[in-house]
Structures are given as C-alpha cells and as structure tokens.
Amino acid sequence: MIAETPKPPYYAVIFTTLVTDTLDGYEETANQMVEMVSKQDGFLGFEAAREDIGITVSYWKDLASIKAWKENTEHTEARNKGRENWYKAYKTRICKVERDYGLGDI
Amino acid sequence: MIAETPKPPYYAVIFTTLVTDTLDGYEETANQMVEMVSKQDGFLGFEAAREDIGITVSYWKDLASIKAWKENTEHTEARNKGRENWYKAYKTRICKVERDYGLGDI
Numbered sequence: 001m002i003a004e005t006p007k008p009p010y011y012a013v014i015f016t017t018l019v020t021d022t023l024d025g026y027e028e029t030a031n032q033m034v035e036m037v038s039k040q041d042g043f044l045g046f047e048a049a050r051e052d053i054g055i056t057v058s059y060w061k062d063l064a065s066i067k068a069w070k071e072n073t074e075h076t077e078a079r080n081k082g083r084e085n086w087y088k089a090y091k092t093r094i095c096k097v098e099r100d101y102g103l104g105d106i
Numbered sequence: 107m108i109a110e111t112p113k114p115p116y117y118a119v120i121f122t123t124l125v126t127d128t129l130d131g132y133e134e135t136a137n138q139m140v141e142m143v144s145k146q147d148g149f150l151g152f153e154a155a156r157e158d159i160g161i162t163v164s165y166w167k168d169l170a171s172i173k174a175w176k177e178n179t180e181h182t183e184a185r186n187k188g189r190e191n192w193y194k195a196y197k198t199r200i201c202k203v204e205r206d207y208g209l210g211d212i
Binding site for chain 2: 016018050051093
C-alpha cells in the first residue's frame with residue numbers, strides 16, 4: 001500500500017537491492033523486520049516492491065528515529081545476514097522529504 | 107539496476123502508484139518517458155519496481171531540474187493520461203538525499 005505520511009518535512013530511507021540466488025531464510029527475516037520496524041518510535045510507514053531490483057522506502061519522523069532503528073540489535077543482525085548471504089549489491093539513501101502531493105485514497 | 111548517483115547532496119523524487127485495470131497505452135507511454143527523462147538536464151538516474159504497488163525513484167541534481175521535467179509538455183500530457191486512466195492513487199515525494207552508502211557493484 002501507499003504509505004500515509006504526515007505533512008512534510010519528514011524523512012525517507014530508500015533501500016535499493018539486488019539479491020543473490022541463495023535466499024534461504026530471507027523471507028522469514030524480512031517479515032520479522034517489518035513487524036519490528038512498525039513498533040519503532042518515529043516510524044511513519046513503508047512501501048516495498050521487487051521486480052529486477054527491490055525497492056523499500058521507509059518513512060520516519062526524524063534522523064534520530066532512523067539512527068535508533070539502525071542500531072537495533074536484531075536489525076543489525078539481519079543486515080549482517082543480508083550482506084553475507086542475500087544481497088549482491090545495495091544502496092541506502094537517507095533523504096529529507098521536503099514536499100509531497102498525491103491523488104486518491106492514500 | 108541500482109542507480110549510480112554522485113556524492114550527496116542530490117535530490118530524489120519517489121513516485122508510488124496503485125494502478126487500475128485499464129492499462130491500455132500505459133507501457134508505451136512509460137517507455138517514452140524513460141527515454142525522454144534520460145535526456146533531461148540534471149537527471150542522474152532512476153530505479154523502478156512494481157509488485158502490489160509501483161515505486162519509481164528518479165534522482166536529480168537539483169530542484170530546478172525536477173521542475174523543468176515537471177513542466178515538460180509531453181511529461182505533462184503523460185501525467186494527465188495517468189491521472190485519468192491508469193492510476194487509482196499515487197503519491198509524489200520530493201526529497202533531498204543527505205547521505206548514502208552501499209555495497210557492491212553500483
């Protein structure tokens with residue numbers, strides 16, 4: 001679904017990935033991370049889609065919330081597993097959303 | 107592919123969409139837009155994936171480049187067709203990329 005975010009400014013983390021062919025355990029960990037991130041202070045929502053590449057965008061109240069999630073122990077373990085097993089390449093971009101607009105039921 | 111972007115700061119436009127069931131002409135227009143946007147001044151790259159929702163992220167040198175592409179005539183016509191025919195809902199977010207880091211061949 002399209003995330004329902006508040007009026008800007010807020011923050012976005014764009015996480016773009018290319019995965020390997022050895023995805024054992026990936027989905028389980030991804031589902032755990034979705035459940036955990038949803039409970040984080042300052043978390044505003046997320047959007048994800050995978051085709052040739054995967055794009056996950058999470059939205060946050062401020063940089064401190066992003067940092068706290070980055071330092072979360074289980075998240076750090078999941079990232080390490082990702083780097084070792086699942087991701088051929090990835091890029092993380094920390095962004096300040098300055099303006100937004102839309103159409104429809106979002 | 108994962109976009110090869112320069113050192114921050116630069117800009118990202120996150121365009122998230124829910125499409126209708128009437129996608130006649132959509133792919134042709136989307137391909138035209140990809141070809142055109144690639145020639146725009148200040149365009150740095152883009153990433154796209156569609157699953158339940160579509161996420162397209164385009165990267166830009168500055169806000170002026172984003173504005174010029176928004177005002178491009180063919181792009182404006184394509185957006186109007188999108189609003190009328192193809193999109194049930196969408197959200198556009200204009201962001202300043204403050205920091206990025208990654209792994210691998212990107």
